[in-house]
Amino acid sequence: MxxxxxxxxxxxxxxxxxHVAEHGVIYVTPFLTIRAGMNPGIAFGLATQAQPLLLVAVAAAISLVLLVCIWRTESILQRIAFGMILGGAFGNIADRLRFGAVRDVIDLHWNGWHWPTFNLADAFITIGVLILLFVPDPTNRNKHENSTLSIDEQGSGGSRTQ
Incomplete structure (x- = not known):
C-alpha cells in the first residue's frame, strides 16, 4: 500500500x-480544479518558515513510528491504513527533498468557500487516519472478548461474565 x-x-x-505549465488550470467540475502550487510549510500552510530539512526529519521520525505500527498490528485494515499514511508521508518527503516544498494540485471550492489546496499524499494520510479512527479493529474486539472471561472459566470451567 x-x-x-x-x-x-x-x-x-x-x-x-x-499539464498546468502547458495549458493552465484544469477545471474538472464547478467545485474542483487542478492547479500547480508549492507549499513550503505543513498542512494548511502552517510552519512556512520552518527549514525543509527540519520538516523532513520530523516526517521521518513519524514514519518510523508508523513502520513499527504496521509491524505490530494483526489487522489487515489497520496495515492498509498505516500504509496509506506512510505512503502519503513519503510522497510529501520526496517533494520536500527534491523541491524544498510540497507540490499541491487539488483545489476544492464552492460558493465562495475554499479548502486549502492539497495533493494525493495528503488525501492518503487523511483517509488512513479516518480508517484508524472510525473503523473498528476486529482483532481488538476478539482480545476484549477473551479478557472478559471469569476466573472460573480461565481455570476451573466457570461461566462468561457479562
Missing amino acids: TALAVAADQVGKTAAFD
Whole structure:
C-alpha cells in the first residue's frame, strides 16, 4: 500500500504540474480544479518558515513510528491504513527533498468557500487516519472478548461474565 500511495502521489503531481505549465488550470467540475502550487510549510500552510530539512526529519521520525505500527498490528485494515499514511508521508518527503516544498494540485471550492489546496499524499494520510479512527479493529474486539472471561472459566470451567 505504501509504494502504491507514493507512486500515485508522485505521478499525479508530475502530470498535474506538467499539464498546468502547458495549458493552465484544469477545471474538472464547478467545485474542483487542478492547479500547480508549492507549499513550503505543513498542512494548511502552517510552519512556512520552518527549514525543509527540519520538516523532513520530523516526517521521518513519524514514519518510523508508523513502520513499527504496521509491524505490530494483526489487522489487515489497520496495515492498509498505516500504509496509506506512510505512503502519503513519503510522497510529501520526496517533494520536500527534491523541491524544498510540497507540490499541491487539488483545489476544492464552492460558493465562495475554499479548502486549502492539497495533493494525493495528503488525501492518503487523511483517509488512513479516518480508517484508524472510525473503523473498528476486529482483532481488538476478539482480545476484549477473551479478557472478559471469569476466573472460573480461565481455570476451573466457570461461566462468561457479562
